[in-house]
Amino acid sequence: MQLSSHIAGEDKPQKQRIDWHHLWGRDATQGYVMIAPAVILLVVLVAYPFALSIWLSMTTASIGNPGRFVGLNNFTNQLNSEIFRLAFRNTVWYTVVTTVIKLVLGFALALLLNQQFIGRKFVRAAILLPWIVPSVLSTMAWLWLLDSNLSSLNWLLRHLHIVEKNLPWLTDPNWAMGCIMAVNVWRGTPFLGITILAALQTIPAELYEAAALDGAGRITRLWRITLPLVLPVLTVVMIVSIIGTFSDIQIVYALTGGGPTNSTQVLATLSYQAGLRSGMLGQGAAISLYMFPVMLLLVIWQVWHVRRQGK
Amino acid sequence: MTEQTGRGTHTQTAFTRRRFLAASGAIALGSLLAACGGTEDAATATAKPAGTTATTANAPAATSAPAGATASTSGTTQTQPAMAATTGKPIKGTELTVLWMPPSIQAAADIQEKNMDEWAKAAGVKLTKDTVALDQWDAKLATNAQTKQGADLVSMYAQHVATNENVMMDISDLSGTIGTQVGGWYDGPKTVSIRANNQWKALPAAIYGQYWIYRQDLFQQAGVMNWPETWEDLHQAGKKLKAAGTPIGHTLGHAVTDGATHNYSLMWSYGAKEFEADGKTLALNSKEMMDCLTFFQQHYKDSLAENAFAWDETGNNNAYNSGQVAATNNANTIYAGLVKNDPGLAMKSSHGTTLKGPGGAFQYMSMQFWGIPTYAKNVDAAKAYLTEAFYTKDFQTAWTKAGNGYNLPPFAMLESVDAAWPTDTKLASARTLAKTTRVPGSPGPYTSVVGAAQNKFIIIDTFAKVAQGTSPKDAIAFAMNEYTTLLKGQ
Numbered sequence: 001m002q003l004s005s006h007i008a009g010e011d012k013p014q015k016q017r018i019d020w021h022h023l024w025g026r027d028a029t030q031g032y033v034m035i036a037p038a039v040i041l042l043v044v045l046v047a048y049p050f051a052l053s054i055w056l057s058m059t060t061a062s063i064g065n066p067g068r069f070v071g072l073n074n075f076t077n078q079l080n081s082e083i084f085r086l087a088f089r090n091t092v093w094y095t096v097v098t099t100v101i102k103l104v105l106g107f108a109l110a111l112l113l114n115q116q117f118i119g120r121k122f123v124r125a126a127i128l129l130p131w132i133v134p135s136v137l138s139t140m141a142w143l144w145l146l147d148s149n150l151s152s153l154n155w156l157l158r159h160l161h162i163v164e165k166n167l168p169w170l171t172d173p174n175w176a177m178g179c180i181m182a183v184n185v186w187r188g189t190p191f192l193g194i195t196i197l198a199a200l201q202t203i204p205a206e207l208y209e210a211a212a213l214d215g216a217g218r219i220t221r222l223w224r225i226t227l228p229l230v231l232p233v234l235t236v237v238m239i240v241s242i243i244g245t246f247s248d249i250q251i252v253y254a255l256t257g258g259g260p261t262n263s264t265q266v267l268a269t270l271s272y273q274a275g276l277r278s279g280m281l282g283q284g285a286a287i288s289l290y291m292f293p294v295m296l297l298l299v300i301w302q303v304w305h306v307r308r309q310g311k
Numbered sequence: 312m313t314e315q316t317g318r319g320t321h322t323q324t325a326f327t328r329r330r331f332l333a334a335s336g337a338i339a340l341g342s343l344l345a346a347c348g349g350t351e352d353a354a355t356a357t358a359k360p361a362g363t364t365a366t367t368a369n370a371p372a373a374t375s376a377p378a379g380a381t382a383s384t385s386g387t388t389q390t391q392p393a394m395a396a397t398t399g400k401p402i403k404g405t406e407l408t409v410l411w412m413p414p415s416i417q418a419a420a421d422i423q424e425k426n427m428d429e430w431a432k433a434a435g436v437k438l439t440k441d442t443v444a445l446d447q448w449d450a451k452l453a454t455n456a457q458t459k460q461g462a463d464l465v466s467m468y469a470q471h472v473a474t475n476e477n478v479m480m481d482i483s484d485l486s487g488t489i490g491t492q493v494g495g496w497y498d499g500p501k502t503v504s505i506r507a508n509n510q511w512k513a514l515p516a517a518i519y520g521q522y523w524i525y526r527q528d529l530f531q532q533a534g535v536m537n538w539p540e541t542w543e544d545l546h547q548a549g550k551k552l553k554a555a556g557t558p559i560g561h562t563l564g565h566a567v568t569d570g571a572t573h574n575y576s577l578m579w580s581y582g583a584k585e586f587e588a589d590g591k592t593l594a595l596n597s598k599e600m601m602d603c604l605t606f607f608q609q610h611y612k613d614s615l616a617e618n619a620f621a622w623d624e625t626g627n628n629n630a631y632n633s634g635q636v637a638a639t640n641n642a643n644t645i646y647a648g649l650v651k652n653d654p655g656l657a658m659k660s661s662h663g664t665t666l667k668g669p670g671g672a673f674q675y676m677s678m679q680f681w682g683i684p685t686y687a688k689n690v691d692a693a694k695a696y697l698t699e700a701f702y703t704k705d706f707q708t709a710w711t712k713a714g715n716g717y718n719l720p721p722f723a724m725l726e727s728v729d730a731a732w733p734t735d736t737k738l739a740s741a742r743t744l745a746k747t748t749r750v751p752g753s754p755g756p757y758t759s760v761v762g763a764a765q766n767k768f769i770i771i772d773t774f775a776k777v778a779q780g781t782s783p784k785d786a787i788a789f790a791m792n793e794y795t796t797l798l799k800g801q
Contacts, residue, residue, distance in 0.1 A: 276449055
């Protein structure tokens, strides 16, 4: 019996032992292990919520109710809403205008900060303050300045006899949109300025000296040397700025809450209003996903641009 | 020792970059696994809700209350509550988390906090109080619902009851016993509490009284000797007041409470409504709504403050306190603040009655509710607190008195209890005000669409559009379109 079982055991193919030591020593294994935490984080914190939001956008889910599948109904349904159309238009307008202004001002700021002057280091540090202070906090300060009843800015303008009546900062739809744009520009310009400044400092001084010897004036040097050399950085910060502004919720939420009469409503605030405040998770997800194609195109452009620069 | 690698042969030193990376990876992996398989204690600790503001720690062994009822300073009647009165299950030594909304009147907030603390001490329950800013309430409840974690007992506004009804327990049993205890619920809040299948998903906790506060001196200077009885009378008075530089304050901004207070009340007073009684058929496209908006367009032009489009919940308070408007509709927080900080202006101020329109006199008032979520871990203690402490006659009398016309009881029990009501004659209407309140969606139910429309400020924006020059017809079309979008998304 023992013999037969022994013989039978010999007939079985020998179990291959896994050489764990060898496996662990392979580059590929260690590479996978090293990259695993990042992948896990991305899957848990980015991919899963994103996939969930796509699913939710195609259902009638509300709080505590998984809802039923309705396909693209939430997306098409929103197109009938005047508030949604206004929010979409506002989002694009808000992003385009503020990004252009921030780029121009940021570039000008960088050129100024690149000059030699007394207290340059202090100014460079101080200029970052609007960007460092938490958005909600600084926006609350702006709210105090622009308040519809007790605006300290209006008080100042009236006492300096610059205006006779209070200006409708947040009361008039056009003024309100102008105000949220101004606050966004105030907050975002330092970041662009400092980033462009870093790019400016990588340009060798010899290039300017050679150009000057060849008779190139300031404008020519700006167009022919400075701009081409900072363009890669300019493109990247512009894309980052567009993405940040397109999905901005804090300034609008804290300053106007989307009002008056939705004139400053943007997709981010509308999505929050529909999804979290009104409990209509499906509709909220659909509104927020309207931002996705724009973001995707920007990211593709950014990746393409970075790769092209790398070649 | 020599090792062959894909990149050639090299002599391995004691500690190479590869070994460092391998060791780091192993440590990281180990840490991750340890974190994922944490101890039960750790898991329990992380499951506790965030944002805790205060904890009432008690020693359970020393909390046996004496037999019989004793009235405390906060009006809490302590009746040997170591067992849940409703279920008879032991609650001593358990934990209860309450998400509560402190009333804006500090005295009322203090007495409510004391009520919770004293009950917890007597019951031997470790009670944790949690709160967040009002505009974060929806997000807090939604997050709790999605993660199935949070407080055992939650305060809610009507909108929250509607949007969270699927995650609130059926507490019909409690509504019956407590309803009897408090002399019957008022109809307005009852409409919100009773949800699908006739289930009570929330208990009315308070109605926040809304009053027309006005400057008697400015009205008299403008030749208006008495508070107007109708909206049309207010319009006529407002013409004179606006000409004198102090118009009427009517919130047209995205303010959940004050925006609804002004605009829903005016809409109902003209007989207009959002839905028919079935709660499904839209009724905004009506002659009543057209008349209402036509009146409002002229009313805004002639009588109202023109900076009200950006007013939040404090907009009309600030405008009144700074003398920019002669009248506005608000909770008694304006008057209470003036009594304390500007007695001179308080003397010049008075409260007027609810204005009548062609359809009657109606007043929107915010309401607060208690709900027990389905994710609650200590349902017995939550029910016990409500039965033994919150809805007792002693506490309600003391709480209502402390609120001085701010938090009004949503039930009949205190109607004849003089000790509960303000002695200030300017707040005399507080006693009957709560009964007159109307709820959005009326005469139909307070559905989730009604709540969502309120959160999207559709009615407020409809009035604001008219004030900005949009024709009443187009404004109605806007409102109908937005309500239809909400209905289709159901």
